[in-house]
Structure formats: C-alpha cells, structure tokens
Amino acid sequence: MIPLGLAFGVLVVQSGLPWWWAGLSSALIYGGSFEFLLIGMVAVAAPLVSVAVAALLVQGRHVFYALSFPLHRVGGRLGRAYSTFALTDEAYALTATERARAWSGPRILWLQLFLHLYWAGSAVAGALAGALIPAGVTGLDFALTALFTVLALDAVRDLRGDLPTPFLAAACALAARLLFPGQMLLTAFALFTVALLARRLTTSGRPAHV
Incomplete structure (x- = not known):
C-alpha cells in the first residue's frame, strides 16, 4: 500500500494538480485504480458524466467482493458503514484467506482502517516529495499492476x-x-x-x- 500510495502522490503533482488533492482523494474516494484513472480525467476537466461512468465500470467489481466479504462479523451501523466504504482489493484479499475465517469484527475493522491510513498517508508523502522526482521518470503507474499481480499470486497459493x-x-x-x-x-x-x-x-x- 505504501509504495503504491507514494506512486499515486507523485503522479498527482506531476499531472499539475495541487499536493493536497492526493490526500483529499485518498481519504474520501479511497479507490486506488479509479483514483489513478481520475488523475487524467481531472487534469483535462472531464465531464462529470464521464467520471461517473468510469467510476461505475472500474469500481463495480466491489459488488462481487460483497458476496463473500465477512461484513456480518462487523458490529454496529457505523462499523458496517465504514467497512463497506473501505472494502478494497487488499482488504478483500486478506479477509478471503483460510486463516482469516476466525478473525473478529474489530480485527477486520482495524485492518481496513490501517490500510486506509497507509494509503492516505503515503499518497500525501508522495505528493509532497513529487517535486524532487524528475518528470522523466516512468513506470510509476505500473505500481498498481504490480500490486494486483502480487494479490493474484497470494490467492493462487492459498x-x-x-x-x-x-x-x-x-x-x-x-x-x-x-x-x-x-x-x-x-x-x-x-x-x-x-x-x-x-x-x-x-x-x-x-x-x-x-
């Protein structure tokens, strides 16, 4: 999460957006793959309809995650609301394993909260340090692909x-x-x-x- 967030923050400032946009996006939107896509759409002032359609197509996979995510273990309306909001690829991959079947609701919530903090904090750090990285550096956007590759390999092993x-x-x-x-x-x-x-x-x- 930290290297991916750093890469996201760097791409934000290299795209001409202010550094605080990385923190605001990672805290309120919290959708890694869609946030990477959103950088380009915001930079060119894409219509809101295009942004909404892109969000539906990219984040629609979370509907399928909900079929087996252990939300029933999370107690309280606020807890379930945040757990639903913070249902990411990483959180799903970790809670879908065999060893996670005994995890309690608080442990699942703490897991999601720390993932959220890692993402938001590293995005801000990457945005603040983005000016120090030459604009010619390429491959930062591949961090997301690399993350999905790691998650897929872990799932196959499990x-x-x-x-x-x-x-x-x-x-x-x-x-x-x-x-x-x-x-x-x-x-x-x-x-x-x-x-x-x-x-x-x-x-x-x-x-x-x-």
Whole structure:
C-alpha cells in the first residue's frame, strides 16, 4: 500500500494538480485504480458524466467482493458503514484467506482502517516529495499492476492445489476480453461468478473423498 500510495502522490503533482488533492482523494474516494484513472480525467476537466461512468465500470467489481466479504462479523451501523466504504482489493484479499475465517469484527475493522491510513498517508508523502522526482521518470503507474499481480499470486497459493479455479478465472478473463473488450472487468467477474455457482451446484451432491 505504501509504495503504491507514494506512486499515486507523485503522479498527482506531476499531472499539475495541487499536493493536497492526493490526500483529499485518498481519504474520501479511497479507490486506488479509479483514483489513478481520475488523475487524467481531472487534469483535462472531464465531464462529470464521464467520471461517473468510469467510476461505475472500474469500481463495480466491489459488488462481487460483497458476496463473500465477512461484513456480518462487523458490529454496529457505523462499523458496517465504514467497512463497506473501505472494502478494497487488499482488504478483500486478506479477509478471503483460510486463516482469516476466525478473525473478529474489530480485527477486520482495524485492518481496513490501517490500510486506509497507509494509503492516505503515503499518497500525501508522495505528493509532497513529487517535486524532487524528475518528470522523466516512468513506470510509476505500473505500481498498481504490480500490486494486483502480487494479490493474484497470494490467492493462487492459498488455493492449496485447487488448480481448476485459477484456470477458470483465466478462461473467464479471456472470454470477456474477446466478447466485451470495453467492459472486460465487469464481464469477467460476472462470468467467473456464474461459473463458480455452476461448479458449486454440480459438485455439491458428490460424496467427499476421504
């Protein structure tokens, strides 16, 4: 989260936006991939309708996260409201593991809060230090891709030999890329959810192997 936030802050000031915009965005919007996209849209004064559509397409994947995120363990309306707001890729990846099934609601909330603080704090630090980094430096925007790669590798390791699942995910991504390249992310998530439900229904009646 910290290297990614630093890269985001640097890109904010190198795009001509004021340094405080990084802190405001990371605190109130708190959507990493969309915030990276939003930098360019704000810099060119994109229409609000375009911003809203982009937010829906990029952040719409969180709808699928909610299907298995342990929100039921979080108590109180304020706690659940913040947990819903702070449902990020990183928080979902950490709470979806086998070892996280015993985590309490307060632990989940503290996890999300610290991730939020790491992101916002490092974004401000990156924006303040952005003037010290030459404008010709490239590759900072690849930090987001690198983060998703790490999360994907951790998820595959946590499957413990369940090879069909990553192959199924790859097939859904490829099909979405070929059928609906303009809405690949949402299409891939939808196909993957349907495929998992179909596999669940077809295997639920089989006897377990001892």
